[in-house]
Amino acid sequence: MQISSSVLCSEFSHLPVAMPSSMYAAPQASASNGVGNGDGMPHVLVVPYPAQGHMLPLLDLAALLSARGLALTVAVTAGNVRLLAPFLAACPSVATVVLPFPSSPFLPAGCGENTKDLPADLFRPFMASLAALSAPLLSWCKSQSRGVTAIVSDLFTGWTLPLAEELGVPHVAFSCANVHYLATTHSLWRRMPTRRRLDDADGTVTFSEVPGSPSFPWRSLPWMFRVHVPGDEVSETIRRIFLWNIESSCFVANSFAALEAAYVERPLPDLMAKRVFAVGALSDAVRNCDERGGKPAVAPAKVAAWLDGFDDGAVVYVCFGSQQALSPSQAACVAGALALSSVAFVWAVRSGTVVPEGFEAAATAASRGMVIRGWAPQVEILRHRAVGWFLTHCGWNSVLEATAAGVAMLTWPMGADQFINASVLAEAGVAVPVAEGADTAPDAGKMASVMAAAVAKEGESVRKRAVELGRNAAAAVAEGGTSHNDLEGLVRVLSDVD
Structure with a gap:
């Protein structure tokens, strides 16, 4: 499938950019470091998707590429510039190009420029609307004296593929x-499997072309696919974004060979006529860009001092990510399981999650639990x-942080890629x-039994494998390791400039 940028612009002509053409034709490059960082060097344009779980690992990759001498420019909309500040402070040679956020008939005015500022029902129209950035970004690329020599783009910004072809x-x-x-x-977006009946939530989809022929219930597939409506403008735009990705020169994944050897080492359908570089865990490879979440609610030293009072492996850490607020019944279940299991715990509670009254005071009084809000x-x-142990929703960044720390996981996947992630962990x-x-x-008593058994002898074998x-x-990620070598291979691909 070859799709030119002229086709791209016509397909997304219904998504106008929210500034006069005389303004968006000249996006602003950062003044401090200069675009491209010198003549004669490869100049890589990096296009992240504005969601924390997407931006952070791609910026980690950008830091590693910059450290290896590549000139990079990160494309970002004005509302996301401040989120790059820690990264740019640690990687001052990286340039930025600031684009105006596009207006869209799918989004309310002033809705926000990052998924952290959006309700869940706007995630899909937000993803589709960002495709309108292609025209101003192409205009900027063509205006540079040192041309862009490669584009590294998030899967959710696959509309950059026609731009690269142009x-x-x-x-x-x-x-x-x-x-x-x-x-x-x-595979989902190419094959478009469907449920036989609208009420068939338990029907399974088998991926016979993927190693091991994994199967997932319909309800466990990524929700963005499950809600696809043929002919709907947003749905079809999202599908096209994923199909464009298949035409990429190669792929990069924030994973490592020992975690999913079957998928890293064998050719995969559609993709693996192309190379996949497994370069993770990126957060473990980068140590100079760690200002990720602002000031913590509790100082790390205070948490560490509290944890010092417990035996090795005796504490369960509980966190469900930055975008998943537990319902009152779910929070009550977690609290009940922690109380009934008698395990020591640290629970990082997201804003919007209501902890049952009296639970925190009782845990503190018993010197058995710490709640971080x-x-x-x-x-x-x-x-x-x-x-x-880590009770987790299986967001991939959290999974990799636990994996790198040698911590076993108690899994509760809730959506997106999390069911697939839980499957990878189970296989490992x-x-x-x-x-x-x-x-x-879930039933608090049953969850408590699983927690207690995990911390006790029954969980030792799982913990040993995690360690x-x-x-x-x-x-x-060490020199000579699989991820390190794949990173060097990626650098060679990006440096191969005529």
Whole structure:
């Protein structure tokens, strides 16, 4: 499938840019460092998707590429510039191009320029609307004295593929998730399997072309696919974005060979006539860009001092990510399970989650639990010797942080790629399921039994595998490791400029 940028612009002509053409034709480059950072060097344009879980790993990759001498420019809309400040402070040679946020008939005015500022029902129209950035970004690329020589783009910004074709440069699709997700999600968008009946929530979809022929219930497939409506403008735009990715020169995944060897080492359908570089865990490879979440609600030293009072592996860390607020019944279930299991715990509670009254006071009085309201120093918590288990929604960034720390997981996938992520962890033998589904409120007693068994002797074998996988993760990003070597291979691809 070859689609020119002229076709792209016509297809998204219904998504006008929210500034006069005389203004958006000349997006602003950063004044401090200069676009391209010198003549004669490869100049890579990096296009992140404005969601925290997507931006952070791609910026980690950008930091690693910059450290290897590539000139980079990161494309960002005005409302996301401040989020780049820690990254740019650590990587001052990286330039930015600031684009006006596009207006769209699908979005209310002033709705926000990052998914953290949006309600869930706007995520899909937001993704589709960003495709209108193609025209001003192409205009900027053509205006540069040092031309762009490659584009590295998030899977959710696959509309950059025709732009790369127009420029005659390689396009690299970046997955902030794993290779398993990369294969299955593109298989979905290419094959478009459907439910036989509208009420067939339990029907399964089998991926016979993927190693191991994995099957997932319909309800566990990525929700963005499940709500696709043929002929609907937003739905068809999103599908086209994913199909464009398949035409990329190569792919990059934030994963590592020891975690999902079956998917990394074998050719995969549609994608693997092209190379996939598994370069993760990126957060473990980058140590100079760690100002990620602002000021923590509790100082890392205070948490560490509290954890020091417990034996190795005795504490369960509980966190469901930055965008998943538990319902009152779910929060009550988690609180009940923690109380009934008698395990020591640290619970990072997202804004909007209501902890049952009296629970925190009782846990504090018993010196058995700590509740953190707001951003928690998650990496430091996971790397403390006392933390042996992580009750998680299976967001991939959290999974990799736990994996790198050698911590076993209690899994409760809720949506997006999380069911696939939980499957990868189960295959690796480093996780125990406790629940699944965004609307599920599991039985507190049953969850307590799983927690208690995990922390006790029954969970030792899983913990040992998690510790070993943590060693493999560290080895992967070290010099000569699989991820390190794949990163060097990616650099060679991006440096191969005529």
